[in-house]
Amino acid sequence: MGFIPQNKPPAEVGAKVPLYFIINDQEIIVKWSRDKYWIPSETDISEYDFDLKRTHFVGSWNDQFCYASEFPKNLSIPDALQSIPLRDAFTQFSSHEIQAISLAKQILTWDRDFRFCGRCGQPTVELPDERAKVCKRCGSTNYPRLSPSIIVSVVKKDQLLLARSARFPKGMYSVLAGFVEPGETLEECVKREVMEEVGIEVQNIRYFGSQNWPFPHSLMIGFTADYFRGEIGIDNDEIVDARWFTASELPKIPGSYSIARKMIDHFRSSSLLENRIKL
Structure with missing residues (x-):
């Protein structure tokens, strides 16, 4: 169990x-x-x-x-x-x-x-029958926060787009990710994040999977997408380098516990399968 x-x-x-x-x-x-x-x-x-x-x-x-x-x-x-x-x-x-x-x-x-109310500043109390905190003064109720984020693997023929953030361990690259903004769909978020971080457009966005990520309270929602057009141009803010990699030349990548690694492994296994079929 x-x-x-x-x-x-x-x-x-x-x-x-x-x-x-x-x-x-x-x-x-x-x-x-x-x-x-x-x-x-x-x-x-x-x-x-x-x-x-x-x-x-x-x-x-x-x-x-x-x-x-x-x-x-x-x-x-x-x-x-x-x-x-x-x-x-x-x-x-x-x-x-x-x-x-x-x-x-x-x-x-x-x-x-959420020990104090964000509306009036008074202390909150935890409800006995559900995971919530309520302010006795104004009635504002707060539940555990969950912040939706997209994470996307972008493929161009036999290459995967990987990027490096300044906060990553030395030499590590990963797929792109970012928080969903108010008013946008998940698919719109995928397109915006890819354009903002590396300057390219994507198409054929497909759901891959999800993972809870408690740093501090994210829900990572994974997608795959195909390259559409544009040249890589990093933002030099969140991203310090971005490149296309084939399955045989992948750099240091995240650990097996992460959805990022699962997406990269999926690309690698799919590429190996395609190569076997061609043979």
């Missing part, structure tokens, strides 16, 4: 020891045992005087209740546990655990950012 997201806290104590997803902005506390990382249980942390802040029930995994807690950056972590970057955690855990980590991170971000 995988991870099951839930909003309402359990009425009774579970049959198994709960798990704790202890997270701050960039890190998660994990346990190293039997040559792998584990999400710590209540037993693992009970002997330590952790100053955990704002604990939230987020669901259950293999019949274990799951809780998200924020820890301060100056927390003294015992030798039995350790903190690792959240992005690294995505390479160490199963898809079900990654789903739970993503949800925990987004709930903690929402809880931190």
Whole structure:
């Protein structure tokens, strides 16, 4: 059984020891045992005087209740546990655990950012039966934020368009991505982002897949598209380099946990298949 997201806290104590997803902005506390990382249980942390802040029930995994807690950056972590970057955690855990980590991170971000009403400035209170915060003074209700973003692989014959951002690790390239703006469709966003970032036009936009991305609260919606016309011209703002690559000459690319990598792998496998058919 995988991870099951839930909003309402359990009425009774579970049959198994709960798990704790202890997270701050960039890190998660994990346990190293039997040559792998584990999400710590209540037993693992009970002997330590952790100053955990704002604990939230987020669901259950293999019949274990799951809780998200924020820890301060100056927390003294015992030798039995350790903190690792959240992005690294995505390479160490199963898809079900990654789903739970993503949800925990987004709930903690929402809880931190909406402690006060954005309309009148008064403190908010969390509703007992749904994931929402309400202002008792003006009635404004805020739900966990979700920001839709497109990510697109653009293909020109046997080449894939990859670009490099200044914030990427050295030598890494990826497909293009950007946030959806008010008033536009996803397809319009694809066309706008590609034009703004690399100066070309695309056509034949097709849905590929999606991925939750908790940095801080994105929903990545993937598309493929075909090159239509234009020459690459980078914006020198978000993008510092962009090139066409064949499947056999790909540069350093994102990790396997990301939808960007899945899109690049799809291009690579499709190219290899086409080459075999030609042979």
